[in-house]
Amino acid sequence: MTPPRGEHIETWDLVIVGAGPAGAATALGALAHAPGLRVLLLDRADFPRDKCCGDGIAPHVLDVLRSVGVHDVTDGWTPLGRLELSRHEQRVTGRLARPVWVIPREVFDARLVERAVAAGAVLRRHRVSDVSWVGPRVVLDDRIEARVLVGADGAHSIVRSSLTSAGGGRRALAIRGYSPTPDSRRGRQIIRYGDRRQPSYAWAFDRGDGLTNVGYGEFVDDHRSPGGEAPTRAILLGELDRLLPGSVEDGVGWRAHHLPLSGWRWRQPDGPVLLTGDAAGLVNPMTGEGIYYAVATGVLAGRSAARALAAGSPAAAGAAHRGAVRRLLGRHLKHTWVASRLTRRPAVVDAGIRAAGRSQHVFDSLVEIGLGDGRITPRLTAGLASGLVAGLTIHPPQPDLR
Ligand SMILES: Cc1cc2nc3c(=O)[nH]c(=O)nc-3n(C[C@H](O)[C@H](O)[C@H](O)COP(=O)(O)OP(=O)(O)OC[C@H]3O[C@@H](n4cnc5c(N)ncnc54)[C@H](O)[C@@H]3O)c2cc1C
Structure with missing residues (x-):
């Protein structure tokens, strides 16, 4: 165990690494429960920042945000009411029971961060490169002590890596870009299943502002599934263009990223370090959706942290978070794993x-x-x-x- 080298260590009630949806929701959940809490929100990027994503915001995300007093993140954007699913000649176009939204993450994430800061969180640009234990204390980069630490730092989480018992799961890789919306794809979310590592699919999600978020993703680490060689950028773009012709040629802003898919059982160790969103390995293995899990587990982590701190036992936060997430998502995660x-x-x-x-x-x-x-x-x-x-x-x- 290395003692901290820094001369001055600042101590915060709650430190959150990563200010994406999971991190901002954690701050909102904690501060809704305990407005006086000292909450530090760290991110390596300045906001607004882009995040490689399909930008699809499920109505469930908005339900969770409303529960912590955030009502206006979709303002100015158009709801989508129709979803088309197809594979080869099989196709269905249906009306969604509740509309979804397609909002660029540059806008959506910045709005959530703004709300977290308005609620009382302190936002600081800082890339965390070390998480150490000094006795029972958790210290970041030798200078920031967290009574409770929340890892909301995405698919390649450094906080998760510091927890040997958190484990790792299956992954997918997906690429996205933006292309002009043709009339035939207006007002809907389109998903076309592919033939490579199943269930691979291409999507076209109309943003409602003349641009469509287009992309394609597939599993990367399952050697038993058919599909040939590991996906490269050329393969991902080739599959996208094959499944949704014309999407690639006029597309801009291409970026690819891993998705850590949820498994049969979700793990969260005891102690004062909690995981949320992608850092917790929570992305729907059927669809690649992760924003709902990120905000839902973020709010739960914030609440568990605030309660444990109020009770004077920050180390109890881990068990409380594990119980809360399993109550909300435990059976669902098993069912999505089966599906x-x-x-x-x-x-x-x-x-x-x-x-x-x-x-x-x-x-x-x-x-x-x-x-x-x-x-x-x-x-x-x-x-x-x-x-x-x-x-x-x-x-x-x-x-x-x-
Ligand atoms: C191509 C693609 C398409 C997708 N489409 C959808 C979709 O349509 N709908 C949906 O719901 N989900 C989708 N997802 C999944 C979704 O993007 C994630 O599940 C979601 O972003 C998780 O949010 P998060 O807050 O956990 O992590 P992130 O959004 O990744 O945020 C993590 C934050 O941590 C910061 N960070 C990382 N490391 C450090 C560090 N060391 N120090 C400080 N800060 C750090 C990053 O800068 C970032 O801001 C898609 C993913 C991909 C890759």
């Missing part, structure tokens, strides 16, 4: 699309699992089974739910 295993088989993806075309309930249930915290219900299972059977017997016309 992601099943959808490696193209026949299951086809059956899902077919069943969603026949039943609004199946369509809504799949959306809930992919965007929020839905589960595989008996009714959904029956719908998927009938979709599988239908695939063996008939080829219905392409459905279009109203």
